[in-house]
Amino acid sequence: MADVHIFGDEGCKQLPALFSNGVFYQDNPVGHVFPLFLLQIVLIVFTSHAIHLVLRPLKQPRVVSYMIGGILLGPTFPYLLTRAFTLSHYIFALGGAAPNYEDVKAGYLDVVFRDEGVSLLRTVAYLGLDLHFFMICVKTNPRQMLQFGKKAFVIAVSAVVVPLFILSQMKSLFKVQRGIVIEGIGSRLALDYISMAVSMTTFPVVADILSELRLLNTELGRLTIAASMINDIGTSACLIIRALVRKCLRMHLSFLEAAQKMTGYIFLIVLLVFVFDPWARLIVSRTPKGGRVWEGHILMIMLAACAMGAFSDAFLLSHWEGPVYMGLLMPDGPPLGTALLDRANFVPTELLLPLIFLNAGRWIDFTMINHPTVFVGLVLYMFAGYAAKVLAVMVPAIYWNISVRNAAMLGLMLNFNGLGQIASYMTYADQYSEKALLLPQAYVAAILSCMTMTVISSTLVAIFYDPLNARHVMGCRTVQHLEPQAEFRLVASLLDEEPVALLLDLVEASRGDEQSPMCVYVLHLTEIMGRASSSLIAHKNKKGSIDARQMDRLHSVFINYEQLKEGMVVVQPFTAISPYKTMHHDICSLVIEKNVHLVIVPFPRKETGANVEVHRAARSIIPNVLSQAPCSVGILVHHPITGFGQTVPRQYRYHIKILFWGGADDREALSFGARMARHVAVTTVVLRFLPAVDREMDEDFLQDEDLFNEFKTEHAGNKRVAVEEVAVSDVEEAVAVIKYFEKDYDLVIVGRRQAWNSLLSEGMDDWSESPELGVVGDILASSEFANTSFSVLVVQQYVHK
Incomplete structure (x- = not known):
């Protein structure tokens, strides 16, 4: 393409041609503005992204890769190239003179930065x-x-x-x-x-x-x-x-x-x-x-x-x-x-x-x-x-x-x-x-x-900088070690409205008797969209006044529940706006700040319907919460639900089953179930599994016996509590027993890890769908129990590090 000319008062001004005539006509493409500009885009984008792949494991932000890419593609490139050739001539005793930097630089800049x-x-x-x-x-x-x-x-x-x-x-x-x-x-x-x-x-x-x-x-x-x-x-x-x-x-x-x-x-x-x-x-x-x-x-x-x-x-x-x-x-x-x-x-x-x-x-x-x-x-x-x-x-x-x-x-x-x-x-x-x-x-x-x-x-x-450093967390933040008359603090985290009804029932059952105060921190996790900075919004101030401007229907349900309970339960509503990948920071930060004993995280059984992305995000949060939360964690496995009730029904009835094998997590599950069993509208069945062969009487076993006997003693005269024991030799027998007792329950509580886990996990690793739920939790959340109506609460006890 011919050069463009503009005629003015000062004579003829020649402007560079935008496009090349092509290599077949012996024309240099990068000698023209538009092909050169496209080459510059390709060079800097490709180089900076390649550098970022190398630096990303070193926690370097992308702006550093852009800076290095820009520096390398400037006069630094011919400088390094000249040094490399000079070094090669010296090491390998090559003939001829080493290239001159100024010549290489002039040639390079004439190509890339004309x-x-x-x-x-x-x-x-x-x-x-x-x-x-x-x-x-x-x-x-x-x-x-x-x-x-x-x-x-x-x-x-x-x-x-x-x-x-x-x-x-x-x-x-x-x-x-x-x-x-x-x-x-x-x-x-x-x-x-x-x-x-x-x-x-x-x-x-x-x-x-x-x-x-x-x-x-x-x-x-x-x-x-x-x-x-x-x-x-x-x-x-x-x-x-x-x-x-x-x-x-x-x-x-x-x-x-x-x-x-x-x-x-x-x-x-x-x-x-x-x-x-x-x-x-x-x-x-x-x-x-x-x-x-x-x-x-x-x-x-x-x-x-x-x-x-x-x-x-x-x-x-x-x-x-x-x-x-x-x-x-x-x-x-x-x-x-x-x-x-x-x-x-x-x-x-x-x-x-x-x-x-x-x-x-x-x-x-x-x-x-x-x-x-x-x-x-x-x-x-x-x-x-x-x-x-x-x-x-x-x-x-x-x-x-x-x-x-x-x-x-x-x-x-x-x-x-x-x-x-x-x-x-x-x-x-x-x-x-x-x-x-x-x-x-x-x-x-x-x-x-x-x-x-x-x-x-x-x-x-x-x-x-570790924002979730729990080394300075004081005390044992578990349900098992909570004093009988101490305030029980629970975080209920939600990404959408599906588990609201289930969480309301769970919160009401967790209230236990009227002698133990309870505070529920309702944390609505919202994906950050169109914002540069995240935020944690408290909708209730220290005086108890509610700021409803950014509250949604989810919070209103729990506030109505608080008003219905007339001081027996305190509800503190929060909204966290952040990326999915860091939502566990909001949960764990709230746990540390409020000295929480148990955090509940929802886990949908299936990723279905219009909320597939939310369901997937809910599952992705759980491993980080399990590894970093400085308190016990409860994973609420639930069926997808459309709509939710406005509050706990007046004729409240709740049926729970606790599966107890032994170990710290099962002890936490039993302790939480014992608190629920004190509620006048909760019916509790504890099913204890014993190995067919005698288990070694170690310290863990003795702690299991003490807690189990303590539970039986406390609820000896309670007609709403039943305890059953069954011996099993493998996981198939355990699943058969669970299926036999699976009907007419609203919630099944189980520990994430069991004391005799080797027997349960044998042969299970190959088909495990959700390893974060543990062996038993994974079984209960699997398609084998897809037609059941009960929800599952998988509990992990916090161990102070």
Whole structure:
């Protein structure tokens, strides 16, 4: 294709051809803009994903892989290639001269970063940056900044003010030439901007990395998100005002003229608040619950985000400010936020965003480090700022009773760097700008320091921060060791409404007699959709007042039950919004905070109907809860149910059977069943299985005997309690006995592991469907008992480690 010519007043301007004539006509495809651009996309996406596959086991976030990929594809690649060839010539004594780096670099850059294609690369890269920031902010709820009150505000302010002050005192270490240039770094303002970039915490970057580390819905993760939002929004606002004031003063504008310059910024805010925000909320109000947002609305919102970028640039702001503010005003979550992320997030995030890192990497040339002392000094200068930031965060965190280790982890989390800092350094060192602040070697030092700090922070956080560390949990959080008159605390977790009726019956039976108080924490687990940060919402405050704004029908049923019981049972409703893969964090955190004795997790027998994804998620949570919950765990195996009753019926009757083999888990099951047996409307049958051959009388056996005899003694005169014993020699006999007694029961309780488990598990491993339920629980949940009406509660006793 022939080159394009434009005629103007200055004569003929030749523009590069977009497309190639093809290799069959001896034309080089990458010598043209469009094929070169496609090659750049393929190179950076493939390279960064390949690096991420290697680094993912090391707990490194994807932004690190993007940074490394961009650096490797820049001048670093010919540098490493030249070094490799030089080393090969030396080792193998090859003939001829080793390749010259400058020649290899010029040839490589002429292929991958031709001048004709750089303009398109930069333009599309910044478009991807704007849209990515917009998408991140769509997932953001600004109200979360208020969740931690003064704590988050003080931490956020400390994280900015202290490192800025420390770094301002260290500027004198660098030599200033002619009052305007710092040797080896750049403009006299360079260190000021680097200090600000070090002190700032970019919320989208922090949210992304915490999500990858699966720490988004931990207590420390939520505090980090709140502090980073305050830090990011507050410092951005201050920088905007500072830039406008500096520009007005530099241009010697009067007060009226300065006000006119501010008009553009005010117009942008008014446009977003009074035009866009009502429009977005109108879309939400007109979309039926569970309905699909019209494609035209998605298109118009994406176009509006691009327009906001253009307005921001026109009104003296950074090009990404408008999309960020627009995203923050967007209603997060379903239906609009979720629809945007589902249908419009892939291209800007997966294809366009990596181009920013490729664009950043093409300026990194290690041969440009011609002042090594200044280079090292700048790196140390930045790390002094990072260290000051950690210490500045730790002091107020420790004041608010956060442990020293967690305070240090909080400081490291607020040091997560990424796209925001890289975009800032690129702006400061823009080689196409006449007012570039950073020299090439200073730019290299800034990018490497930024990446290294992220690697160090993410690695240390992944190794040393355990949000579910139960080593400091006091006491035995089990039903067996609960004092008779002590309050029994239970967490009932649910992903949907199916097991509500079963849980209500179970809670009512667990109440036992009226002498033992009981508190039920109802935790509704909701998948995070269209949000960047998770949240744990308490719907009842310390005074007992209920905030029903975010409650749903599920919570209302349990609140009605509490009111019916008139103080005999206390219900505390919670909602956890988080990804499925980390929901166990919410359960275990609530267990630790509330000193819970037993947590109930639903387990649907079949993944059927419209809730297949929810059923699958419910099953996936259980292994993590079993391994990490610092209390006993009950897995409620139930049939899929449609609809649920509003409360426990007045003529309440409940029939339970306890299968007792022996062992810690069976003892916990028997203890829980003993508590239920005290309820006047509960009928209990205990079926004890004995081995056909004599069992060794070890300590475990003696504990079984003591507890079983204690149970029989307590309920000796209770006509609603029956005890039966049967000897079995193998699992087939055990299943036959269970089937014989399977009728007319609402609930069967069994321990997850049995004392003589080898006899039961022999030959069972090959066809086990749900190993997390244990041998007996797996049998009862299998298709062999598919036609039964009873539910199964599989109990695991907590053992303090």
